[in-house]
Amino acid sequence: MESNGGDASRILREIETLKATKTEIEQRISALEAQLRETNLDDRTGTVLNGSCPPISTVHSDFGHSLSPEMIYRYSRHLLLPSFGVQGQSNLIKSSILVVGAGGLGSPALLYLAACGVGRLGIVDHDVVELNNMHRQIIHREEYIGQPKVKSAAASCLSINSTINIVEHKEALRTSNALDILSQYDIIVDATDNAPSRYLISDCCVVLGKPLVSGAALGMEGQLTVYNYNGGPCYRCLFPTPPPTTACQRCSDSGVLGVVPGIIGCLQALEAIKIASAVGEPLTGRMILFDALSARIRIVKIRGRSLQCEVCGENATFTRQQFQEFDYEKFTQSPLSTLPVTLNLLQADSRISSKEFKEKIAKGEAHVLIDVRPQHHFKIVSLPGSLNIPLPSLEARLSEISATLEDNEKGKYSGSGPQIFVVCRRGNDSQRAVQYLHKVGFTSAKDIIGGLEGWARDVDPDFPAY
Amino acid sequence: MQLTLEFGGGLELLCNSVKIHNVNVEPQDIELQGGTKKLIMKDLLTWIRGNLIKERPEMFMKGDTVRPGVLVLVNDCDWELSGQLNTTLEEKDVVVFISTLHGG
Ligand SMILES: [Zn+2]
Numbered sequence: 001m002e003s004n005g006g007d008a009s010r011i012l013r014e015i016e017t018l019k020a021t022k023t024e025i026e027q028r029i030s031a032l033e034a035q036l037r038e039t040n041l042d043d044r045t046g047t048v049l050n051g052s053c054p055p056i057s058t059v060h061s062d063f064g065h066s067l068s069p070e071m072i073y074r075y076s077r078h079l080l081l082p083s084f085g086v087q088g089q090s091n092l093i094k095s096s097i098l099v100v101g102a103g104g105l106g107s108p109a110l111l112y113l114a115a116c117g118v119g120r121l122g123i124v125d126h127d128v129v130e131l132n133n134m135h136r137q138i139i140h141r142e143e144y145i146g147q148p149k150v151k152s153a154a155a156s157c158l159s160i161n162s163t164i165n166i167v168e169h170k171e172a173l174r175t176s177n178a179l180d181i182l183s184q185y186d187i188i189v190d191a192t193d194n195a196p197s198r199y200l201i202s203d204c205c206v207v208l209g210k211p212l213v214s215g216a217a218l219g220m221e222g223q224l225t226v227y228n229y230n231g232g233p234c235y236r237c238l239f240p241t242p243p244p245t246t247a248c249q250r251c252s253d254s255g256v257l258g259v260v261p262g263i264i265g266c267l268q269a270l271e272a273i274k275i276a277s278a279v280g281e282p283l284t285g286r287m288i289l290f291d292a293l294s295a296r297i298r299i300v301k302i303r304g305r306s307l308q309c310e311v312c313g314e315n316a317t318f319t320r321q322q323f324q325e326f327d328y329e330k331f332t333q334s335p336l337s338t339l340p341v342t343l344n345l346l347q348a349d350s351r352i353s354s355k356e357f358k359e360k361i362a363k364g365e366a367h368v369l370i371d372v373r374p375q376h377h378f379k380i381v382s383l384p385g386s387l388n389i390p391l392p393s394l395e396a397r398l399s400e401i402s403a404t405l406e407d408n409e410k411g412k413y414s415g416s417g418p419q420i421f422v423v424c425r426r427g428n429d430s431q432r433a434v435q436y437l438h439k440v441g442f443t444s445a446k447d448i449i450g451g452l453e454g455w456a457r458d459v460d461p462d463f464p465a466y
Numbered sequence: 467m468q469l470t471l472e473f474g475g476g477l478e479l480l481c482n483s484v485k486i487h488n489v490n491v492e493p494q495d496i497e498l499q500g501g502t503k504k505l506i507m508k509d510l511l512t513w514i515r516g517n518l519i520k521e522r523p524e525m526f527m528k529g530d531t532v533r534p535g536v537l538v539l540v541n542d543c544d545w546e547l548s549g550q551l552n553t554t555l556e557e558k559d560v561v562v563f564i565s566t567l568h569g570g
Pocket of ligand 1: 233237305306312
């Protein structure tokens, strides 16, 4: 059996290595193919200039535009649009667009921007692909789980259109690198997932004078507008003061229907394409509010550039240096990365590790386990015997806790009185609950450190994560 | 006065998860101007806080206005363009309160 186990892990390792090599080779082939095309193009131009006679079909300078025969065929359906045509496509091919975030919004945005022939397409992301991304981050393939999102996204883009230039920025956007990265592109697409990044990107776009296509999605709703373009407002004109952190929900906490960011991401690609090709009316001074559940789309008129705006206003003097020194995490009271926050509200003796809790169960010690997650979380998975009292209803349901304690005391267990343990998803709400329980007299209540995620990590690897 | 009030971007959670409220608000605490009673947004916010917001009012208001991060739209138009708290409301107006989203 042991040798079988060893074989299996050796084979798995070899598969991993081969997969990685395969990806590398595929990318090298794409890059070389693109290079070959460039070389052919240069050669042809060179021949024409040298005055010799190249085959007629390759002399595309004769067509009065810069599109090669291959481009004409690839983008023919764009060229056939009277309102887009050769001019629109030529503009697109000459343009450069940066997409910040290769997640739910960035996935479809990048796919369409690559497909439509944007000359240079940049991708910023520091994260790796995870299984729970796949339902909405449709640019990634299962074989890329565990690998950097930029790498995965770049490979997908190149497999759709190997003739464009894809630039991978495998780093988190910060004040220290944002000016350098954003300045290399004509148009910026904000496909991030947190408040500090949104202020950071908008301010950087104002400093550099770049149009910003901003999208957001959560739950069943999406929002979209273009900032800092054609006299329109910047993000700060609209939201001079950051919202309280409690109002900043994340997809990883509140959930999101996969197709909703997909729709907003597609609209972001559309707005970026319109600006890049100089076609149509950009969504500036207006905002799209999308409600998937009721199938309603509102297009509302928003304020113009605010004269009082601290960044783009009349008397604003927001310089590159001020931008680089600005603390966006402090300003919004939330982290730039998507890592969940870990609170530490309680004394050590009011807490217990999941392993210690497991030992107490094994010994048959009297206890009541309260799970303070919302009911729809509890329905996904829960520990056996736990009592679901969502945190907001804790105050109203204290009597249930008392009743359960009494039941347990009537002889189910022997020894000292039952103890209260509180669990949640990650171990933050459980601490809030214990704080409250202490205040109202349940002084022995303890929280299980790290919540159910800790339980799955340290005690039961088969316990489902979500 | 018949008004349609809509809450979105998570604000609906503060009023029993109901997004659209068709309400009848009678002008109160109002000054008489030109002989007509006027209902302004400031009055409406007070009314909403007292009649629709069921929990965590601090997630909807700060001081006498909406909290940072909430867009207010009167007939699909940013209230900054119509006088903010002093925007005059009329019969059948649609007022939308939407919390800005950050997710992606
Ligand atoms: Zn501004």
